[in-house]
């Protein structure tokens with residue numbers, strides 16, 4: 001029984017492909033984002049036009065995970081020539097615990113290394129318990145010695161939180 005379960009999980013892991021995100025994935029990726037409890041989706045940054053702009057500026061850096069012909073995970077990844085950022089790192093709730101996020105992160109990191117980027121940053125909300133455990137497990141450093149500042153340039157870029 002235990003061996004069968006172990007074998008089933010390993011089979012599920014094998015069936016997952018990590019590939020580059022393209023703008024053709026937008027609708028499916030947005031459906032995934034809208035299913036992730038607690039996710040903040042921004043009216044402007046996350047619309048089709050701005051995601052297209054982001055992907056065009058950061059060719060081949062963002063990744064999706066595919067299982068049974070469906071997108072079950074995504075990372076938006078981009079850099080400014082100096083450092084990179086990950087956004088909207090997520091895995092479909094039905095597919096968690098299969099190392100999909102770890103594999104996507106590994107792949108996205110490799111692609112940034114090829115671009116000569118030395119550092120990646122991301123935001124994890126303090127109350128996001130699973131998210132913070134995930135990054136600690138990946139050996140990412142938690143910055144407790146900095147304050148994060150921001151300036152809003154467009155008040156229309158409102159965020160809605162997935163309930």
Ligand SMILES: CC(C)(COP(=O)(O)OP(=O)(O)OC[C@H]1O[C@@H](n2cnc3c(N)ncnc32)[C@H](O)[C@@H]1OP(=O)(O)O)[C@@H](O)C(=O)NCCC(=O)NCCS
Pocket residue numbers: 036088089090091092095096097098099100101102103123124125128130131132133134137
């Ligand atoms: C965080 C998230 C992306 C992890 O995806 P995942 O594919 O399930 O993660 P993995 O299977 O690759 O997990 C890798 C390791 O992280 C740790 N981990 C992941 N989720 C965990 C959880 N809910 N509780 C405890 N540890 C967890 C485990 O140690 C795991 O290692 P193990 O498999 O050897 O035990 C997923 O839970 C998610 O989409 N959450 C909602 C969105 C989110 O919070 N994104 C992060 C924003 S900062």
